[in-house]
Structures are given as C-alpha cells and as structure tokens.
Amino acid sequence: MMLKIGLLGAGWRGAWLAHEVEKSGLGRVVAAHDTNRPFAETMLKRLDLKIPFVERESILNDASLDGVIVATPDDCHRHDACDLLRSGRPVLSEKPMAIHIEDCDAMLKVQHETGQSLQIGFNLRFHPLYQKMREIAASGKLGKITTVWVRHFVGLGGDFYFHDWHSVRDKSTSLLLQKATHDFDVIHFVTGAYTRRLVALGNRAYYGGDRDNELTCPACPDLHTCPEANRNPDNPRNECAFRKEIDVEDNEMVLLELENGILANYSQCHFTPDYHRNYVFIGTKGRMESFEPMRRVKGWQDDCRIEILYRNSTERETIRFDSESPGHGGADIRMIENWLAALRDGVFDRENPIAGRQSVAVGCLAAESLRNGNPWMSLPPVLYDHKKGM
Ligand SMILES: NC(=O)c1ccc[n+]([C@@H]2O[C@H](COP(=O)([O-])OP(=O)(O)OC[C@H]3O[C@@H](n4cnc5c(N)ncnc54)[C@H](O)[C@@H]3O)[C@@H](O)[C@H]2O)c1
Numbered sequence: 001m002m003l004k005i006g007l008l009g010a011g012w013r014g015a016w017l018a019h020e021v022e023k024s025g026l027g028r029v030v031a032a033h034d035t036n037r038p039f040a041e042t043m044l045k046r047l048d049l050k051i052p053f054v055e056r057e058s059i060l061n062d063a064s065l066d067g068v069i070v071a072t073p074d075d076c077h078r079h080d081a082c083d084l085l086r087s088g089r090p091v092l093s094e095k096p097m098a099i100h101i102e103d104c105d106a107m108l109k110v111q112h113e114t115g116q117s118l119q120i121g122f123n124l125r126f127h128p129l130y131q132k133m134r135e136i137a138a139s140g141k142l143g144k145i146t147t148v149w150v151r152h153f154v155g156l157g158g159d160f161y162f163h164d165w166h167s168v169r170d171k172s173t174s175l176l177l178q179k180a181t182h183d184f185d186v187i188h189f190v191t192g193a194y195t196r197r198l199v200a201l202g203n204r205a206y207y208g209g210d211r212d213n214e215l216t217c218p219a220c221p222d223l224h225t226c227p228e229a230n231r232n233p234d235n236p237r238n239e240c241a242f243r244k245e246i247d248v249e250d251n252e253m254v255l256l257e258l259e260n261g262i263l264a265n266y267s268q269c270h271f272t273p274d275y276h277r278n279y280v281f282i283g284t285k286g287r288m289e290s291f292e293p294m295r296r297v298k299g300w301q302d303d304c305r306i307e308i309l310y311r312n313s314t315e316r317e318t319i320r321f322d323s324e325s326p327g328h329g330g331a332d333i334r335m336i337e338n339w340l341a342a343l344r345d346g347v348f349d350r351e352n353p354i355a356g357r358q359s360v361a362v363g364c365l366a367a368e369s370l371r372n373g374n375p376w377m378s379l380p381p382v383l384y385d386h387k388k389g390m
Pocket residue numbers: 008009010011012013014033034035036037039040071072073074076094095096121122123178328
C-alpha cells in the first residue's frame with residue numbers, strides 16, 4: 001500500500017523530504033500547498049518531482065491523506081500543526097517545533113486533546129552516529145556521564161541563515177532555535193536528561209549592518225567583491241547579509257545544567273571557515289568525541305567517526321560511519337522511512353513532541369539570557385504530556 005502524504009511548504013526542505021518519501025517506496029506526496037508557488041515549483045523541479053499544488057484547506061480537509069509534512073518557516077509551525085491535528089491528520093513537523101515556548105505548549109495541548117500523532121523533524125536522532133553515542137552513554141562503559149561539550153562550526157552561515165527570514169527575530173527568535181535546536185536535542189537524547197537551567201552569552205559579530213533591507217545580491221554594486229554575496233542566480237536566498245533588519249546573533253555560548261546534574265556547554269559561530277559539529281561526552285571512566293565529515297576544506301576531516309579514550313589506559317577505540325550518504329548522512333531517509341512505517345502500522349514509537357518543546361525552551365531562554373544581562377533561566381514545567389518521547 002502506497003501511503004498518501006500531504007505537504008505544507010515545498011521550499012528547500014519540503015521538496016527534499018518529498019523526494020525522500022518518493023525514494024522510500026512506502027509513500028508519495030500527492031498534494032502540496034505553498035504561498036510562493038513559483039519558488040516551490042523550482043524547488044520540486046530540481047529534484048524531478050511533479051506534485052499537484054492545492055489550497056491549504058484542501059490538505060486540511062482531505063481525509064484520504066495518511067499524514068502531512070509541515071516544512072513551512074518556523075513561525076508557521078504552530079498554526080499549521082495545530083490545524084492539521086484538529087483536522088485528524090498525523091503530522092511530521094520540521095524543527096524547531098515553534099519559535100516560542102507558549103507555541104510549543106499550545107501544540108502539546110492540541111495533541112493532548114486530539115490524541116493525534118505529532119513528530120518533530122529531529123533527523124539527527126536517526127543518524128547512526130548519535131544513536132551509537134546514546135547507546136555508549138547508556139552502557140556505562142564511560143562510567144557516570146558528568147560533562148558535555150558541544151561546538152558547532154556553522155561556516156555556511158551566510159548561505160543558509162543571513163540571506164532570508166532566518167536572520168530576523170520576528171520569524172525565528174534566535175539561531176539558538178533554528179540551528180541549535182538539533183544540538184540541544186542531541187545533548188538531551190544522548191544523556192537521557194532534559195535541561196534544568198542555563199545561562200548564555202552572545203552577540204552579532206559579523207552579519208547585519210546598515211544596508212537597505214530591500215537590497216539583494218544580484219542588484220548590489222558589490223556583487224563581485226562582497227565575501228558573502230550569493231552569486232548563484234538559481235539560489236533565491238539573496239537578500240543582503242549586511243542589511244539593517246538583521247537582529248539575530250551569530251556568535252553564542254550557552255552553559256547548561258541538566259536535570260540529572262550533568263553540566264554542558266554549547267558554542268555556535270556562524271562565520272567559521274569550516275562547517276561541522278563536534279560533541280564530547282565525558283564520564284568518570286572515559287570520554288567519547290564525534291567528528292562529522294567536512295567537505296568544505298579538503299583533507300581537514302573526511303570521515304564520520306566516534307573516538308573513545310579511557311582513563312589510565314592508552315587504548316583508543318574508533319567507530320566509523322558512512323560519510324557519503326546525502327540528506328544529513330542518511331538520517332533524513334531513515335527518519336522518513338520510520339515515520340511512514342509508523343503511519344502504515346499505527347505504531348508511533350519515535351514521537352518526540354516533548355523533546356521538541358524542551359529544545360525550543362532551551363533556545364528561547366538562552367536568547368533571553370544573552371539579551372538581558374545574562375541571568376540564569378530555569379525551564380518551565382511541561383504541562384501536557386501526551387507521550388514522553390525522550
Ligand atoms: N531537519 C533539518 O535538518 C532541516 C533542514 C533544513 C530546514 N529545516 C526546517 O524546514 C523548514 C523550512 O525550511 P526551508 O529551508 O525549506 O525554508 P524555505 O524558505 O526554503 O521554505 C519554506 C517554504 O514555505 C513556504 N511558505 C511560507 N509561508 C507559508 C505558509 N503560510 N503556508 C505554506 N507555505 C508557506 C515558502 O514559500 C517556502 O517555499 C524550517 O522550519 C527549517 O527549520 C529542517
């Protein structure tokens with residue numbers, strides 16, 4: 001049986017996920033809605049996809065759809081997911097779950113009332129590397145985990161985040177949501193504990209400035225000299241990366257205390273020469289560190305692996321993973337296959353809306369801390385607990 005899937009938002013991510021649905025052989029995206037149809041058509045065409053465009057209401061009212069993917073911008077997730085849950089559709093909604101804690105709580109409330117399935121697009125939970133780290137942490141071979149250090153080198157910052165809606169607080173709150181929501185979730189996922197409280201520092205050290213909000217790269221006199229210019233005419237992310245309206249930070253550091261007493265730190269910078277994540281989990285008997293392949297600087301780091309060291313030992317363990325698969329190292333197709341199988345079998349064992357809410361809460365409170373003189377912030381309790389989802 002081919003599952004029939006609907007799609008809200010057929011931009012970069014929505015089109016890619018539609019392609020993954022097609023590739024899975026388990027389903028097909030049969031209807032899409034997007035408020036910018038020419039852009040969405042270009043995105044689908046790049047991947048050789050032909051999907052009929054329909055009005056939003058027709059996706060909400062189509063009882064033949066087995067599930068709907070929400071890949072609209074972050075500030076639309078609450079409205080889209082709640083309407084779909086109320087209309088009786090299971091939902092896979094992209095990360096971050098939403099851009100405010102109260103939005104996430106509203107989504108949890110609707111899920112609680114409707115009993116419908118709501119999964120957040122935490123694809124890294126389906127990456128074998130992070131699954132392995134969780135397994136190692138739980139096995140006890142590193143002793144008691146006490147410490148987590150995470151560094152996120154976001155070298156494509158300009159390309160992905162400062163040429164469109166991502167860089168405006170009204171649309172995204174902070175890149176500690178948009179980007180770091182994955183990382184806060186991996187910290188929670190691997191340690192098996194949510195954050196209790198946090199404090200943060202941050203600033204905007206590179207992007208933004210005094211350029212007109214209407215300025216685009218193709219129309220800019222500095223097109224050929226600007227280090228951040230988007231010179232690809234097919235890439236519609238072309239608003240100036242130094243325009244006035246940019247008000248999110250590009251350089252942040254967060255200290256976290258988890259519910260079980262583990263201490264963690266997280267740093268992200270959006271103008272590094274390289275692009276990858278690096279996680280360190282330290283226990284009383286040893287430590288493990290992850291390395292992602294990093295193709296932007298050849299020869300710097302080409303493989304995907306975990307390195308493990310033990311105290312009072314010269315032993316060193318290396319576990320290697322596939323470095324070549326597209327879609328976040330193959331995590332996207334695994335997430336989609338899992339969700340489609342859940343729709344088919346009615347067993348939603350990887351639902352994670354509480355995890356979605358908790359990582360948004362960390363990002364929102366960290367943004368609040370760094371913008372208001374760095375007070376410690378405590379996570380408010382989760383009110384609706386339809387499914388635990390750790
Ligand atoms: N899990 C991941 O690794 C991952 C990776 C990339 C993006 N994302 C998430 O996917 C979402 C989309 O990101 P993107 O990079 O594709 O952005 P995008 O801007 O390329 O695409 C968003 C699309 O939604 C459309 N849209 C805007 N408002 C709409 C509305 N009200 N109804 C219907 N369509 C609407 C836009 O026209 C556009 O086509 C974001 O939430 C982002 O965080 C997740």
